[in-house]
Amino acid sequence: MTDQAYNFAYLDEQTKRMIRRAILKGLAIPGYQVPFASREMPMPYGWGTGGVQVSAAVMTADDTFKVIDQGADDTTNAVSIRKFFEATAQVATTTKTSDASVIQTRHRIPEEGLTEGQILVYQVPIPEPLRFLEPRESETRKMHSLEEYGLMHVKLYEDISRHGHIATSYAYPVRVEGRYVMDPSPIPKFDNPKLGGCPAIQLFGAGREQRIYALPPYTDVVSLDFEDHPFEASKADHPCGLCGAQDSYLDEVITDDAGARMFVCSDTDYCTGRQAAGHKGKDAA
Amino acid sequence: MIDDDTPLLSVRRLSKRYGAHIGCADVSFDLYPGEVMGIVGESGSGKSTLLNCMAGHLAPDQGEVIFDTAVEGPRDTLLMSEPERRMLARTDWAFVHQNARDGLRMGVSAGGNVGERLMAVGARHYGDIRGTATDWLTRVEIDAGRIDDRPTTFSGGMQQRLQIARNLVTGPRLVFMDEPTGGLDVSVQARLLDMIRSLVRDMGLSAIIVTHDLAVVRLLADRLMVMKSGHVVEDGLTDQVLDDPQHQYTQLLVSSILQV
Numbered sequence: 001m002t003d004q005a006y007n008f009a010y011l012d013e014q015t016k017r018m019i020r021r022a023i024l025k026g027l028a029i030p031g032y033q034v035p036f037a038s039r040e041m042p043m044p045y046g047w048g049t050g051g052v053q054v055s056a057a058v059m060t061a062d063d064t065f066k067v068i069d070q071g072a073d074d075t076t077n078a079v080s081i082r083k084f085f086e087a088t089a090q091v092a093t094t095t096k097t098s099d100a101s102v103i104q105t106r107h108r109i110p111e112e113g114l115t116e117g118q119i120l121v122y123q124v125p126i127p128e129p130l131r132f133l134e135p136r137e138s139e140t141r142k143m144h145s146l147e148e149y150g151l152m153h154v155k156l157y158e159d160i161s162r163h164g165h166i167a168t169s170y171a172y173p174v175r176v177e178g179r180y181v182m183d184p185s186p187i188p189k190f191d192n193p194k195l196g197g198c199p200a201i202q203l204f205g206a207g208r209e210q211r212i213y214a215l216p217p218y219t220d221v222v223s224l225d226f227e228d229h230p231f232e233a234s235k236a237d238h239p240c241g242l243c244g245a246q247d248s249y250l251d252e253v254i255t256d257d258a259g260a261r262m263f264v265c266s267d268t269d270y271c272t273g274r275q276a277a278g279h280k281g282k283d284a285a
Numbered sequence: 286m287i288d289d290d291t292p293l294l295s296v297r298r299l300s301k302r303y304g305a306h307i308g309c310a311d312v313s314f315d316l317y318p319g320e321v322m323g324i325v326g327e328s329g330s331g332k333s334t335l336l337n338c339m340a341g342h343l344a345p346d347q348g349e350v351i352f353d354t355a356v357e358g359p360r361d362t363l364l365m366s367e368p369e370r371r372m373l374a375r376t377d378w379a380f381v382h383q384n385a386r387d388g389l390r391m392g393v394s395a396g397g398n399v400g401e402r403l404m405a406v407g408a409r410h411y412g413d414i415r416g417t418a419t420d421w422l423t424r425v426e427i428d429a430g431r432i433d434d435r436p437t438t439f440s441g442g443m444q445q446r447l448q449i450a451r452n453l454v455t456g457p458r459l460v461f462m463d464e465p466t467g468g469l470d471v472s473v474q475a476r477l478l479d480m481i482r483s484l485v486r487d488m489g490l491s492a493i494i495v496t497h498d499l500a501v502v503r504l505l506a507d508r509l510m511v512m513k514s515g516h517v518v519e520d521g522l523t524d525q526v527l528d529d530p531q532h533q534y535t536q537l538l539v540s541s542i543l544q545v
Contacts, residue, residue, distance in 0.1 A: 133390075146367070146368045146371060148371065148405065150401060150402070150403075150404040150405025150406070151401065151404075151405070153404040153409070154390070154393055154397050154400065154401050154404060157396070157397050157400055157404065157411065157414065158393060158394060158397050160411055161394055161396055161397065161415070161432070161433050162394075162433065226409055226410060226411040227409050227410045227411075228410055228411050228412050229411050
C-alpha cells in the first residue's frame with residue numbers, strides 16, 4: 001500500500017466494512033433507512049457523496065463503472081465521479097449501460113433494462129419522504145416504525161386540490177413490499193415503474209443525511225396514489241429529436257432566443273445507441 | 286342502550302409528580318357514554334396534567350386509565366403498546382388543543398387538515414375524502430369555498446372550529462378538550478360553545494373539558510370536577526356544584542365570577 005496514495009476506491013477498509021454492513025441491513029429490510037457514519041468526501045455535499053461512498057464500498061477491481069447525471073454520461077458531475085474512481089480504484093469505466101456492472105446515477109434510471117448482477121447506486125439528497133410534512137426526525141422515524149403513512153397522502157391530496165391532478169413529478173413516494181414508504185431520490189416519476197421487479201440491486205446513498213437504503217432484486221414497489229386519481233408515469237409528449245424514440249424520458253432544450261426548442265432523450269447512452277443503429281429524429285443533423 | 290352500565294372511561298388513582306412537585310394526585314372518576322365532564326381549577330391546579338395523562342400525552346406515575354374499546358371491551362390504555370394507543374388516538378379519541386395551531390397543520394389546506402385523519406385510517410378515494418371534508422366544514426360553519434385555503438388565512442375562531450372538524454371527522458367516541466375557548470373573544474366563544482354543544486348532542490359524544498371558565502362548564506358539562514393543587518376537592522352535577530358549592534375553594538371560585 002505504501003506505493004499508493006490512496007487505498008483501493010479511496011475509502012479505508014474499515015469504512016467500507018461499515019458501509020457494507022449498512023447496505024446489507026438495507027437489503028434485508030427493503031426501503032428502511034439505515035443510518036451510517038458518512039465520511040467527508042473530496043467533493044461538496046449535494047454532488048453525490050452518499051452515492052460515491054456506496055459505490056466505493058461495493059466496487060471490486062473487476063467491475064466496470066458507469067456514472068450518469070440526469071441520464072447523461074458527459075456532464076460535470078458524471079465526468080468528475082468517473083475520473084475519481086478511475087484515479088482511486090483503476091477500474092474500467094464505460095458509458096454503455098449493458099457493459100457496466102456498477103452504475104452510479106443521479107436522478108435517472110437508464111432506459112435500457114438492467115440485468116441480474118448489475119448494481120444501480122442512487123445519489124440521494126433527502127432520504128426522508130415525510131421530511132417536508134413532518135420536520136421532526138424523531139417523529140418521522142416513529143411514523144415509519146408504526147406504519148403511519150396517512151400524512152403522505154395528505155401531500156398528494158394537497159397536490160390534487162391545488163392543481164387538479166397529482167403534480168408531484170419527481171421524488172414520487174413509493175411503498176416497498178407493502179411496508180416502508182420510500183423516497184426514490186429525485187428520479188422523474190416516469191422512472192417509478194422501473195423500480196419494482198428490477199433484476200438489478202438498487203442502492204441509495206445519502207451522504208449529508210447519513211442514510212443508506214436499498215431495494216433487492218425483484219422487489220415489489222408501488223407508487224402511492226388515490227383510487228380516483230391513479231398514478232401515471234408521465235413524460236413530454238414528443239418523440240426524441242435526435243433518435244426519434246417514443247418511449248424514452250425527454251429533456252427539453254431551448255435552442256435560441258426566439259423560443260425554439262427540441263426534445264431529446266435524457267439518457268445519452270440510449271440515444272447514441274439508437275442513432276448508431278440508424279434511427280433518426282426530425283432535429284438530427 | 287345496553288352498554289350504559291359500562292363506563293366509557295374509568296380513571297383510577299391517577300397520579301403524576303414532577304419531582305417533588307405534585308402534578309395531579311389520586312384522581313378517580315367514571316365517565317359514562319354521552320356524558321360531558323368538566324374539569325375546572327385555577328392555573329397550575331393540575332387539570333391540564335390530568336388531561337394529558339388520560340390522553341396518553343404524558344406518562345402518569347401510577348394509576349389506571351381504562352377505556353371501553355370498541356372491539357376488546359375495557360382495557361387499560363396505559364398498558365397498551367404505543368401503536369395501539371396511537372391507533373386509538375386517531376380513531377376513538379380526539380384531542381382539541383387550546384391553541385388551534387398546536388392541533389392543525391398550518392402548511393396544509395383546510396380540506397387536507399380535515400382529511401388527514403381519514404387518510405390515516407386508510408381512506409384512499411380523493412372524491413370521498415373531499416366530500417366528507419366539505420360536509421364537515423359546513424357543519425362547523427366554515428364556508429365550503431375556503432376548503433383549499435390554509436388555516437393561516439383563518440381567524441382564531443375559524444381555526445378552532447377547523448380543529449374541531451379535523452378531530453371529529455372520524456367519529457370519535459371520546460373527545461378531550463383543553464380550554465377550547467381560550468384566547469377567543471366573547472361573541473366568538475359563544476358561537477363556538479353553541480356549536481360544540483350541538484355537535485356533542487348530535488353525535489352522542491362523551492367529552493372531558495378542561496377549562497378555567499365556569500361559564501363554559503355551565504353550558505356544556507353534565508358533571509364537574511374542581512381541582513386545586515393537584516387534588517380533586519369537589520365533584521358532582523354541574524348545577525349542584527356551581528349553585529351550592531361545599532368546598533371553600535369552590536365557593537371562592539364561584540364568587541370570583543365577574544357580574545356585568
